[in-house]
Amino acid sequence: MGKKVLVIGEIREGSLRNVTFEAIAAARIVSDGGEVIGVLSGAGDLHEMGKEMVYYGADRVITVAHDNLKTYTSEGHAQAIFPVIEEESPEGIIMGHTSQGKDLTPKLASKLESGLISDTTEVAAENGAIVFTRPIYSGKAFEKKEITDGLVFATIRPNNIPSLERNDALEGEVTTKDVDVKDIRTIIKDIIRKSSDGVDLSEAKVIVAGGRGVKSSEGFEPLEELAEVLGGTVGASRGACDAGYCDYSLQIGQTGKVVTPDLYIACGISGAIQHLAGMSNSKVIVAINKDPEANIFNVADYGIVGDLFDVVPKLVDEVKQMKVNA
Missing domain, CATH: 3.40.50.620 (HUPs)
Known part of the structure; x- marks a missing residue:
């Protein structure tokens, strides 16, 4: 029944x-x-x-x-x-x-x-x-x-x-249905949102995430471009957030957001267990890292050993070309 x-x-x-x-x-x-x-x-x-x-x-x-x-x-x-x-x-x-x-x-x-x-x-x-x-x-x-x-x-x-x-x-x-909502003890005076523009991280189908390997806040720019051409959004490891490269609203991991996108591209992320806890259930994981021994490759479906600043722009160009030819 x-x-x-x-x-x-x-x-x-x-x-x-x-x-x-x-x-x-x-x-x-x-x-x-x-x-x-x-x-x-x-x-x-x-x-x-x-x-x-x-x-x-x-x-x-x-x-x-x-x-x-x-x-x-x-x-x-x-x-x-x-x-x-x-x-x-x-x-x-x-x-x-x-x-x-x-x-x-x-x-x-x-x-x-x-x-x-x-x-x-x-x-x-x-x-x-x-x-x-x-x-x-x-x-x-x-x-x-x-x-x-x-x-x-x-x-x-x-x-x-x-x-x-x-x-x-x-x-x-x-x-x-009429319900009298009253005597609320919590009073919200103001809301200051710190979040990325575009798709919400927890519901994104495509996430391009950066770690300490991006080296600076400017290092996220090629990641943002890749996320844009793929129709996704940008995330980050705690290491990148702690280093001041981006806001903590982008943090993915055990102490950040837990995400399950169709495609997760990890750029310059070593693969600490705390980060893996937030993204290891992604449907397809692509790792880009200069270190072939990086732990992130152990959970990745596809791995690219190389400098993200060389690899990511090539991916952007390739995706753009595929869209032109489609």
């Missing part, structure tokens, strides 16, 4: 994050033919974003709009979402494993007195049970958790579970 599963959508700068659609796909597996219900909380008119969740596979969507939800706080959004959970009594709840998801879901799980499976990279139905796969020990191993009974509450890592194909012909009701 199918399950009722809620998908908590995430809004960022006025639009839905891609991981919301991936969460819907995961919820479809968990529901096993049951009902998938989207939940959106925020400020203003959320109807169009609710319809977008329907186009990606939600059966219906419940929105909660309130002025106190304009700026994200776990306290405010938990107040908005918890009444929906109580009313719907779902058998599953799915959300993206983003900074917001990592902050909000433990609060909801605590109120529900429920367990929480975090950072899921794969969801499968096996022999009547739902099996979640997640990395452990900094990505050096994986564990599988089998849920046979009780509330299924999980977050999924972005860019791991493919979203369903968008279908404008899908129909589903988008309703609004």
Whole structure:
């Protein structure tokens, strides 16, 4: 018998994050033919974003709009979402494993007195049970958790579970629930964003990352050009950030962002275990390093031994030529 599963959508700068659609796909597996219900909380008119969740596979969507939800706080959004959970009594709840998801879901799980499976990279139905796969020990191993009974509450890592194909012909009701969001103790006075332009790192399909081998902030310029022609974005190792070559918002690794792009190009990165923890699950890894013994080659699918300042411009020229000939 199918399950009722809620998908908590995430809004960022006025639009839905891609991981919301991936969460819907995961919820479809968990529901096993049951009902998938989207939940959106925020400020203003959320109807169009609710319809977008329907186009990606939600059966219906419940929105909660309130002025106190304009700026994200776990306290405010938990107040908005918890009444929906109580009313719907779902058998599953799915959300993206983003900074917001990592902050909000433990609060909801605590109120529900429920367990929480975090950072899921794969969801499968096996022999009547739902099996979640997640990395452990900094990505050096994986564990599988089998849920046979009780509330299924999980977050999924972005860019791991493919979203369903968008279908404008899908129909589903988008309703609004009135919830009084009040007495929020956390007051956000101002938000100063330090992030790279373009594609968000956690959802990027292509990442060109630089390490200490870039030697300076100017050394990132050829990497930025390669990322641009590939339609991706730039990341960095902690070593490059510590050296002041770039902002810490670009850091990938155990103490930075965890990414799973289709293509990861590591330029001048030695391959410290802390960095590998953040990118070793990338689908294709290309390493460029002058040191043939660099640890990064042990996880790379393709390795280029050479100076990144010679190799990267050649790659840029080659990609540009391929686009001309396409």
